[in-house]
Amino acid sequence: xxxxxxxxxxxxRLVERVVEKRDVAEKMAAGAIEYELKPTTDPKGVPIRHVYxxxxxxxxxxxxxxxxxxxxxxxxxxxxxxxxxxxxxxPYPILFDISDEDLKALNVSEGDRLLLKLKGQPFAIxxxxxxxxxxxxDVATRTFGTPENNPEVVRQPFDEKHPGWMIYRCMHxxxxxxxxxxxxxxxxxxxxxxxxxxxxxxxEVIKNEKKWRTVIAHQTRNVPHTGHEMLMKCxxxxxxxxxxxxxxxxxxxxxxRKGDYPNEAILEGHEAVNKYGYIKPSRHxxxxxxxxxxxxxxxxxxxHGIIRQNMGCTHHMFGRDHAAVGEYYDKFATQILWSEGIxxxxxxxxxxEVDYGLKIIxxxxxxxxxxxxCGEIAYSENCxxxxxxxxxxxxxxxxxxxxxVMPPKVVMRPEVYRAIVxxxxxxxxxxxxxxxxxxxxxxxxxxxxxxxxxxx
Amino acid sequence: xxxxxxxxLRREVVEMVHYIGIILDDKRxxxxxxxxxxxxxxxxxGGTLRMLVVEVPEDKSQQILKAxxxxxxxxxxxxxxxxxxxxxxxxxxxxxxxSLDVIDKILERLPEIQELAKKEEEYIPPPEIx
Numbered sequence: 001x002x003x004x005x006x007x008x009x010x011x012x013r014l015v016e017r018v019v020e021k022r023d024v025a026e027k028m029a030a031g032a033i034e035y036e037l038k039p040t041t042d043p044k045g046v047p048i049r050h051v052y053x054x055x056x057x058x059x060x061x062x063x064x065x066x067x068x069x070x071x072x073x074x075x076x077x078x079x080x081x082x083x084x085x086x087x088x089x090x091p092y093p094i095l096f097d098i099s100d101e102d103l104k105a106l107n108v109s110e111g112d113r114l115l116l117k118l119k120g121q122p123f124a125i126x127x128x129x130x131x132x133x134x135x136x137x138d139v140a141t142r143t144f145g146t147p148e149n150n151p152e153v154v155r156q157p158f159d160e161k162h163p164g165w166m167i168y169r170c171m172h173x174x175x176x177x178x179x180x181x182x183x184x185x186x187x188x189x190x191x192x193x194x195x196x197x198x199x200x201x202x203x204e205v206i207k208n209e210k211k212w213r214t215v216i217a218h219q220t221r222n223v224p225h226t227g228h229e230m231l232m233k234c235x236x237x238x239x240x241x242x243x244x245x246x247x248x249x250x251x252x253x254x255x256x257r258k259g260d261y262p263n264e265a266i267l268e269g270h271e272a273v274n275k276y277g278y279i280k281p282s283r284h285x286x287x288x289x290x291x292x293x294x295x296x297x298x299x300x301x302x303x304h305g306i307i308r309q310n311m312g313c314t315h316h317m318f319g320r321d322h323a324a325v326g327e328y329y330d331k332f333a334t335q336i337l338w339s340e341g342i343x344x345x346x347x348x349x350x351x352x353e354v355d356y357g358l359k360i361i362x363x364x365x366x367x368x369x370x371x372x373x374c375g376e377i378a379y380s381e382n383c384x385x386x387x388x389x390x391x392x393x394x395x396x397x398x399x400x401x402x403x404x405v406m407p408p409k410v411v412m413r414p415e416v417y418r419a420i421v422x423x424x425x426x427x428x429x430x431x432x433x434x435x436x437x438x439x440x441x442x443x444x445x446x447x448x449x450x451x452x453x454x455x456x
Numbered sequence: 457x458x459x460x461x462x463x464x465l466r467r468e469v470v471e472m473v474h475y476i477g478i479i480l481d482d483k484r485x486x487x488x489x490x491x492x493x494x495x496x497x498x499x500x501x502g503g504t505l506r507m508l509v510v511e512v513p514e515d516k517s518q519q520i521l522k523a524x525x526x527x528x529x530x531x532x533x534x535x536x537x538x539x540x541x542x543x544x545x546x547x548x549x550x551x552x553x554x555s556l557d558v559i560d561k562i563l564e565r566l567p568e569i570q571e572l573a574k575k576e577e578e579y580i581p582p583p584e585i586x
Contacts, residue, residue: 259526259537326528370501390500395528395536396477402540404583405481408504417585424582433577 004214004240004314006203007359010306011065011088014199017181018059022451025183029125029453032115033108037123039441040097040170046434047441049167052118053254053290054094056446059124059182060198062289062307068179069096072132075175079142081346082302087356091302092294093139096126096178097171103131108176121448122184130177140168144296144328150344153298153333162328163257164294186446192253195267197287202248203312210285212246214239216315216363217308219301219323220251221293223261223269223420225412227368227392229278230377235317236283238363247284248313250304253445254292257325259398260432263288263440265423272415287311290445297322297329298337302351302358309360317363338362368392370410377410401430474517475534478547480506491554510546510556516563523566524573539573540580 009015019025037055039047057063065088070078073085075093084090098106108114114126144165145154158165188196197205206212216236222228236244249270253263261269267286274284289307294300300323308316322334330336339362341347341354352358369389371378383389392411400407406417424430427439480488480497485506488494498507512520517535520542521527530536545565549558562569 321531331531372500372502375502391532393530393532393534393536395530396532396534399477399536399538399543400479402580403479403481403543404581405479406583406585408501410501410504421582421585424580428579428582430580430582435578 001240004361006207006213006215006312007309007314009061009064009199009310010358011086013065014061014310015058015064015067016061016200017067017179018185019181019183020185025122026451026453028181029113029115029122029183031455032113032125032453033106034115034117035102035106036117036120040167042166042170047437048163048170048255049292050255050441050444051096052123052444053292055116055124055180055182056186056290057307058094059180060200061310062199062291063090063094063303064199064306064310066090066094068094068126069175069177070094071130071177072175074177075134075139079139082299083346083356089302089351089354089357090306091299092296093143093168095134095139095171096176096180097134097136098174098176099172100174102172103174103176114176114178115453116180119444119448122451122453123186123448124180124182124184126176126180127178128176129179132175132177133173134171134175136169136171136173139171140165143168143294144299145345150342152342152344153330153336154328155330156326156328158328162295162326164296164300164325167292167294184448184451186448188446189443191264191267192288192445195251195271195286195288197285197311199310199312202287205285206246206248206312210246210282212244214244214315215246215248215313216244216317217304217311217313217360218247218249218317219304219308220249220266220270221256221260221323222394223266223412223416224273225392225394225397225407225416226377226410229273229413230368230379231317231319231365232273232284233279234368234379235315235363235365238315238361244315245283247279248308248311249284249286250308250311251286251288252291252293253288254290255437255440256293256432257295258432258434258437261420261430262423262427262432262436263445264426265420265430268419268422269416272413272419276413276415278413293323295323295325297324298333298342298345301334301337305351305358305360305362309358313360315361315363317365319365320367335364338364398431473514473533474512474529475532476510476512476538476543476546477534478508478510478543478550480508484547484551487551488554493550493554493556496556508550508556510550510559512559516559519563519566523570539569539576541569541572541576545569
């Protein structure tokens with residue numbers, strides 16, 4: 001077996017669109033038309049997405065080879081075949097949407113330059129390539145699929161209860177397409193700052209500091225229970241001539257569905273796993289990507305593969321119900337995609353076996369449960385005591401946490417629980433609620449330094 | 457294919473009777489100790505957790521799911537993401553009746569529990585831990 005090495009970025013080149021030099025940035029933004037970025041809100045006015053997270057993820061290369069808001073050609077190709085016009089696989093529409101009123105007020109046209117402001121400060125510029133209309137409901141439905149068009153994995157029609165569908169459904173009907181460039185690099189606030197490893201930095205850390213040749217990525221939107229920990233430990237036994245050298249936890253940070261844990265608790269909960277030695281820090285590293293999670297199970301898994309390949313991972317573990325909510329998709333839709341492909345989504349073969357596909361290697365994992373007969377956390381494909389299994393259920397754990405009961409350490413490490421309680425005390429609530437969504441929409445994860453842009 | 461087998465198993469789970477689990481901390485355990493309920497305690501995760509399991513017929517679980525928009529049936533067939541107020545009221549009824557057959561009583565109290573649950577959306581007191 002050949003030894004694996006770090007794969008190239010998706011698309012062959014890491015996108016980096018961040019200008020560090022202040023004088024260069026000021027010149028680039030001079031005379032641009034100003035626009036203050038706004039969140040996407042649901043019909044009740046609750047913020048459910050902020051495009052600034054997509055701008056950061058694009059400009060730092062997490063979403064390479066995407067360089068900005070998609071043109072109508074890219075959008076159509078992504079919705080039809082999950083590919084960009086340049087052929088590279090990409091799962092989701094990345095769109096800079098804008099209301100009729102704002103578009104009219106801006107009075108921009110193709111070739112113009114926009115200065116995108118955030119928290120009142122210059123943040124990024126955008127070169128307008130195209131302005132076009134969308135039907136947000138149509139984009140939402142085609143993004144996630146339907147039982148009729150995608151019978152392999154879609155089990156029920158998407159609706160208002162699905163947070164990802166709602167993000168696209170609530171977008172404005174106008175899209176401005178064009179490349180983004182950050183001109184005022186963000187300063188991440190605590191605790192985000194110590195987990196910020198954009199792709200170039202992450203690749204350097206993996207190669208030069210950690211000296212990992214093989215790395216398996218762990219997707220998370222949750223504080224870890226011991227089932228997650230066992231998933232990480234066991235999936236990492238894959239590799240080539242030896243188990244993977246490193247486990248890269250990459251948390252998706254942004255607006256989440258109500259009832260999930262706050263972003264801060266997720267990061268510190270995972271950090272506790274290595275800080276307290278459940279997996280040695282020399283083998284385990286916690287990072288994050290800014291993205292308002294779409295909960296798109298197989299579609300989301302493609303984005304996860306791209307992000308983590310760009311960060312330098314060789315492998316990606318995929319568990320049951322990957323990045324899912326509700327019963328919209330088959331619980332093993334992600335495994336079906338990565339083991340057989342899903343033709344109706346444009347994959348006659350797994351995404352790492354198609355042209356212009358991914359190079360990251362999937363590790364599809366089944367389930368972990370507690371077996372009282374084995375007396376340990378068992379893997380479903382090993383344990384023969386199926387009738388006795390005691391499944392890990394995130395919602396069961398959330399119920400226990402909400403009732404103020406400290407989970408036993410066989411289910412959740414006490415240090416992880418302490419991370420939950422630490423942030424519970426800050427937000428007066430253990431989970432995401434409307435108040436938390438409003439808080440993160442106001443404060444965001446970053447601050448920007450004041451910047452004066454000379455008038456044209 | 458192995459995945460097809462899992463899909464089949466999943467359909468079976470969906471058609472099962474649903475359940476609600478009530479965790480028994482020491483305080484709750486003291487309230488039912490010595491009653492017939494004690495025999496019904498399930499010890500899970502290596503005996504580290506005590507739980508009473510209430511069976512909920514399909515039609516009644518639908519009423520509960522309708523009353524609380526975040527409530528859902530998890531992969532074990534348990535109704536989860538229920539408000540703390542619901543679980544608290546359910547335990548009260550169990551302790552009062554010394555029986556697990558209390559779902560009808562709880563359904564009668566749904567409007568009152570819904571009111572309490574609304575307050576819970578803003579604030580749940582954090583536990584005091586070291």
